[in-house]
Structures are given as C-alpha cells and as structure tokens.
Amino acid sequence: MPLNLAPNIPDPDGFYQELIDSQRDLDESAAALMNARLVLLLANHVGERDTLREALRLARPPAR
Amino acid sequence: MKTFTPPRYAWRPAPEQQGVVESPHPVVVIGAGPVGLTAALDLAARGVRVVVLDDNDTVSVGSRALCYAKRTLEVWDRLGCGEAVAADGVRWQVGKVFFQDEMVYRFDLLPEPDHKMPAMVNLQQYHLEQTLVERCLTSDLIDMRWRHRVVSLEQNDQTVLLGVDTPEGRYTTQATWVIACDGANSEARAMVGAPFTGQAFQDRFLIADVLMKAEFPTERWFWFDPPFHPGQSALLHKQRDNVWRIDFQLGWDADPVEERKPERVEARVRQMLGPDADFELEWVSIYQFACRRIDRFRYGRVLFAGDSAHQVSPFGARGANSGVQDVDNLAWKLQCVLAGIAPETLLDSYHDERALAADDNIRNSTRSTDFITPKNASSRLYRDAVLGLSRDHAFARPLVNSGRLSLPTRYLGSSIITDDTDAFEAPSAAPGCPCPDAPVERPDGSSGWLLDHLGRGFTLLVVGADPTDSNANANAEPLPLPVTRLRLDHDLVDRRGVLSARFDTRQQAVYLIRPDQFIAARWRQPSMAEIRQALARSLAIH
Numbered sequence: 001m002p003l004n005l006a007p008n009i010p011d012p013d014g015f016y017q018e019l020i021d022s023q024r025d026l027d028e029s030a031a032a033l034m035n036a037r038l039v040l041l042l043a044n045h046v047g048e049r050d051t052l053r054e055a056l057r058l059a060r061p062p063a064r
Numbered sequence: 065m066k067t068f069t070p071p072r073y074a075w076r077p078a079p080e081q082q083g084v085v086e087s088p089h090p091v092v093v094i095g096a097g098p099v100g101l102t103a104a105l106d107l108a109a110r111g112v113r114v115v116v117l118d119d120n121d122t123v124s125v126g127s128r129a130l131c132y133a134k135r136t137l138e139v140w141d142r143l144g145c146g147e148a149v150a151a152d153g154v155r156w157q158v159g160k161v162f163f164q165d166e167m168v169y170r171f172d173l174l175p176e177p178d179h180k181m182p183a184m185v186n187l188q189q190y191h192l193e194q195t196l197v198e199r200c201l202t203s204d205l206i207d208m209r210w211r212h213r214v215v216s217l218e219q220n221d222q223t224v225l226l227g228v229d230t231p232e233g234r235y236t237t238q239a240t241w242v243i244a245c246d247g248a249n250s251e252a253r254a255m256v257g258a259p260f261t262g263q264a265f266q267d268r269f270l271i272a273d274v275l276m277k278a279e280f281p282t283e284r285w286f287w288f289d290p291p292f293h294p295g296q297s298a299l300l301h302k303q304r305d306n307v308w309r310i311d312f313q314l315g316w317d318a319d320p321v322e323e324r325k326p327e328r329v330e331a332r333v334r335q336m337l338g339p340d341a342d343f344e345l346e347w348v349s350i351y352q353f354a355c356r357r358i359d360r361f362r363y364g365r366v367l368f369a370g371d372s373a374h375q376v377s378p379f380g381a382r383g384a385n386s387g388v389q390d391v392d393n394l395a396w397k398l399q400c401v402l403a404g405i406a407p408e409t410l411l412d413s414y415h416d417e418r419a420l421a422a423d424d425n426i427r428n429s430t431r432s433t434d435f436i437t438p439k440n441a442s443s444r445l446y447r448d449a450v451l452g453l454s455r456d457h458a459f460a461r462p463l464v465n466s467g468r469l470s471l472p473t474r475y476l477g478s479s480i481i482t483d484d485t486d487a488f489e490a491p492s493a494a495p496g497c498p499c500p501d502a503p504v505e506r507p508d509g510s511s512g513w514l515l516d517h518l519g520r521g522f523t524l525l526v527v528g529a530d531p532t533d534s535n536a537n538a539n540a541e542p543l544p545l546p547v548t549r550l551r552l553d554h555d556l557v558d559r560r561g562v563l564s565a566r567f568d569t570r571q572q573a574v575y576l577i578r579p580d581q582f583i584a585a586r587w588r589q590p591s592m593a594e595i596r597q598a599l600a601r602s603l604a605i606h
C-alpha cells in the first residue's frame with residue numbers, strides 16, 4: 001500500500017484541534033513521550049514496512 | 065569461588081621437545097575454550113588427529129558464557145556431550161520485563177515440543193569446559209597440550225610453522241591446518257595481520273555472579289530504568305548450583321575500580337533483591353563490549369573460529385553459541401579436504417557461511433544493545449514509549465528487545481547449497497537450514513530422535529521410492545563418497561507424524577543432509593544424477 005498523501009482526514013480543522021488539545025496540558029517531555037507513543041500506535045496500525053519507510057523518509061525535515 | 069574449584073591439567077613436554085620429529089599435524093587448534101574443545105571433538109569424531117595448544121592449564125574461571133541454545137546443544141549431542149550439558153544446565157522458559165517500578169510483561173519461550181534438546185540451558189562456562197575437556201581426554205586422537213603458548217606463526221602453500229613456548233622452553237611444530245580459537249584478543253589473528261573491525265560500545269557493565277542462599281524462581285528478569293538503579297538496566301539470570309548472574313549497566317562514565325569493590329557491589333545487589341537477601345559474591349567483573357568481525361575467516365591454512373573471528377555484545381547469547389556453530393561448519397569440511405575428497409576451496413565456503421552468521425549475530429546483538437542502551441534522547445524516548453505501551457498492549461511487546469533467542473542462521477545463498485526446484489511447505493527444513501529434529505521410532509519399536517540417526521557423513525533421508533536403489537541404477541555412476549541412507553518406514557518410523565509435517569514429506573521426498581546436519585538439498589523425486597550433482601556441489605567439486 002503506497003503512502004496516502006492525498007487529503008484523507010474528515011473534518012481536518014476538528015482533527016487538528018483535537019491533536020493540539022491532546023497535548024495542551026503537557027510539558028515538553030511528556031508531549032515528546034506522547035508523540036513517540038502515537039508514532040508507535042499508528043505505525044503498528046499501518047503495519048506495512050514499505051509504507052512506513054516512505055513515511056520515515058518524508059517526515060525527515062528537509063536539509064537547509 | 066564457593067561452588068567451583070578449577071581443575072589443574074598437567075603440563076607435559078611435547079614429543080617435539082623430546083627429540084621426536086613429527087610430520088606435520090593434520091590440524092592444530094589454538095585455544096581450549098568451548099570453541100577449540102568442540103573443534104577437537106568434532107575432528108576426532110571424524111577420525112582426524114588433532115593437537116590442542118592452550119596457554120593455560122585450567123578451564124576459564126569467572127563470569128563468561130552462560131546460555132547455550134538448542135542448535136549448540138545439538139552439536140554437542142552429535143559429539144556425545146549434549147545430554148551431559150543439558151542435564152547439567154538450568155532450563156528456563158519464563159522471562160519477565162520490568163520498566164521503572166512495575167512488571168510490564170511476562171513471556172514464556174514456549175519451546176516447540178518434540179525436540180530432543182531444550183531451547184536453551186544456562187550453565188557456567190567452567191562447568192561446560194570441564195565436561196568438554198574430560199571428553200577430549202578420553203580420545204586417542206586428541207593431544208591436549210596445556211601451557212603451550214603459540215608465539216609465532218608462519219605459513220606457506222604446504223604447511224603452517226608454529227613456535228610454541230612452554231615452561232621448559234620453546235619448540236617449533238608444523239600443521240597442515242590451524243584453527244585459531246584463541247578468543248577476542250587472538251594473537252593468531254595479529255600474527256596473520258588480519259583486521260578486526262566494528263563498533264565499540266561506551267557503556268560499562270558490572271557482572272556479579274552471586275550465590276543465593278534462598279530460593280528464587282528460575283526465570284530471566286530484565287529491568288529497564290528500575291528504582292534501584294535509575295536510568296540504567298539490570299538483568300538477573302539463574303545458573304547451576306544456585307549461582308545467579310546479575311548484570312548492571314553502569315553507564316559510560318563509571319569508575320571501574322570503584323565499582324568492582326565488594327561492598328559497593330553488595331550494596332547494589334541488596335538494593336535489587338531487597339534488604340533481607342542472603343547471598344555471597346562468587347565473582348565480580350566490569351566490562352565494555354564491542355561488535356567486531358575479522359574480514360576473512362580463512363587466511364590460507366589458518367581458520368578463525370569463535371571470538372577470534374567475531375565478537376558480539378552479550379545480549380542474546382551469541383558468543384559461545386556462534387563459535388560452536390563455526391566449528392560445526394568447519395570440522396567436516398577440513399576432514400573432507402584432508403581426506404582428498406574435496407578441494408581446498410571448500411574451506412572458502414566456511415567463510416561464506418559463517419561470516420553470514422556472524423553478521424546476523426552482530427546485527428541482532430547490536431539491535432539489542434541499541435534498545436538497552438539508547439544512544440541519544442530521541443532513541444531513549446522511543447525505548448521508553450515501547451516499554452510503557454507494552455504493559456497494556458500486545459502490539460508493543462515484540463518491539464521490546466532485551467536480547468533475542470539465539471537461533472541458527474540459514475546459509476542462504478551459499479554456493480555449496482542447492483536451492484529448491486520442487487515445492488515444499490517446510491521452511492524450517494529448507495536448504496541451508498539445520499535439519500529439524502523429530503521423534504522417531506526404530507524398527508524394533510523403541511523410540512528415538514531423528515538427529516541421532518543421521519550419519520557422521522552425508523545422509524539421504526528418503527520418503528517413498530528410493531532413487532539410490534541399486535536395482536534401478538545398475539548403470540549409474542556411483543556417488544563420490546558413501547552416504548548413509550535413512551529410509552522412512554524401513555530404518556525409522558514416523559509414528560506420530562511430526563517428521564512428515566516438519567519436512568513436508570507427503571508421500572515422496574528426498575533430503576540430502578550434510579555432515580554438520582544442515583540441509584544441502586531436497587527434492588520430491590530426484591534422479592541419481594541430481595543427487596550426485598548436489599553432493600558434488602556440497603563438496604565444492606565443480
């Protein structure tokens with residue numbers, strides 16, 4: 001399954017708010033831990049190594 | 065040490081020192097550790113005379129190898145020591161993983177049933193070595209030379225010339241082949257000028273072998289970031305005689321002299337086991353580790369095996385296990401070359417197959433090390449996230465890596481293995497895999513194990529019509545060497561169907577099994593020519 005890069009999240013503004021709200025009361029280290037847990041949960045859900053590899057590649061910040 | 069008194073083996077001068085000029089020894093093994101001793105036993109079992117040179121006169125004392133995996137036990141069983149080691153060792157299958165102040169999960173190795181040897185046993189290296197030495201001493205073909213230290217090594221096309229120091233001076237001797245099993249700091253490796261490169265890890269570890277006075281469950285306990293040792297890891301593992309191996313990660317900046325002090329170690333152990341723990345220290349050491357490999361396992365007539373060829377971190381029990389499996393691969397090849405059955409190029413396949421295994425082991429042990437000792441804040445965050453999730457979610461548990469069970473490497477892509485041309489649904493019996501064991505019945509109705517029935521040399525396991533039947537092949541060219549035929553329903557019976565399932569035999573299958581019990585080829589209905597070709601390929605005869 002190729003990485004889906006087309007818009008796929010219903011109610012994008014609602015989701016974004018949910019994402020931000022989920023960490024609003026967390027300090028920086030707790031938020032970082034939460035992000036790592038989130039990555040692992042979603043990665044397991046995707047499960048396809050090729051798709052994950054593509055996401056890892058795209059997620060890296062571009063070199064400046 | 066309370067539980068073990070090291071034996072002393074008598075030094076004797078070599079025949080070479082008494083004016084007896086010996087022709088080149090077929091094989092000289094340098095180093096009488098588990099790997100060198102196994103090499104000697106394997107060669108002797110194949111009728112090859114072997115001289116073992118060791119610079120010491122006892123077994124290795126202290127905290128060394130600990131876990132021996134099934135495949136390694138099968139190698140020793142082939143050499144007559146497997147049952148003794150398995151009986152001597154501690155069997156375990158439950159492991160617990162702790163993160164900070166709680167247990168996050170418990171696993172059971174649940175070894176596959178119907179194998180003669182257990183998945184794993186724990187045994188102090190000195191007990192193992194003593195068993196192997198005693199076995200060596202019963203062989204007329206093995207010449208054990210204690211306190212004979214190799215100080216020089218030169219080779220030409222025909223022979224290796226060794227200079228050996230002893231308590232009564234130096235002598236020189238010649239060998240057709242040398243197996244260097246002289247450990248991670250191998251002097252033989254330096255003498256041939258071989259590079260030994262890889263990754264060194266900064267972290268220091270404290271190992272304490274502790275004699276426990278009270279009962280404790282026979283389980284492997286691993287702590288990440290425990291309250292008694294914040295930020296680090298710790299491991300508790302049972303050995304024979306109620307001795308427990310305790311591993312503390314100390315970090316890179318620990319002071320090794322200070323940390324080794326008994327009062328300091330005792331305080332740490334007490335923190336771990338509780339204030340009432342009743343124990344005595346057996347042995348304490350501090351170590352750092354590295355994952356390194358020699359570039360070529362064969363330097364002309366010198367072959368490297370065990371730690372002299374590859375070094376791994378201790379997580380996953382891959383040091384002694386892979387070393388024993390090195391010589392398992394090498395001994396039959398050397399014997400075939402010495403007997404003139406195979407060309408010397410067969411020994412290049414020793415490098416190909418065992419370097420592949422070394423890389424596999426290094427990869428696995430590096431991955432464990434990276435999980436246990438994260439190298440930066442981000443990898444520590446992921447490590448902690450995995451551990452935290454593993455408590456509640458099964459999906460995260462396979463990501464927890466406190467050392468993986470050492471499994472034999474399949475010799476995939478080896479030039480002396482014949483790839484499948486027929487369809488089989490038995491991936492663990494594929495060409496390049498070690499032959500799976502299975503319970504079998506002998507014609508007299510007694511029960512036994514498949515691996516015990518394999519020949520010393522090559523074996524053909526035949527289910528259904530026998531392609532080597534002499535009536536059908538009156539005019540066929542004979543095989544290049546004798547092969548043990550094992551015919552299902554004639555020589556052994558698969559009463560319970562385990563063998564048929566493990567080998568996907570259906571009604572018709574033929575497996576060619578090497579002297580080291582690895583699968584060389586398999587077919588449904590091969591011709592004699594196909595069998596002959598696979599056998600020749602196994603021997604590097606092209």
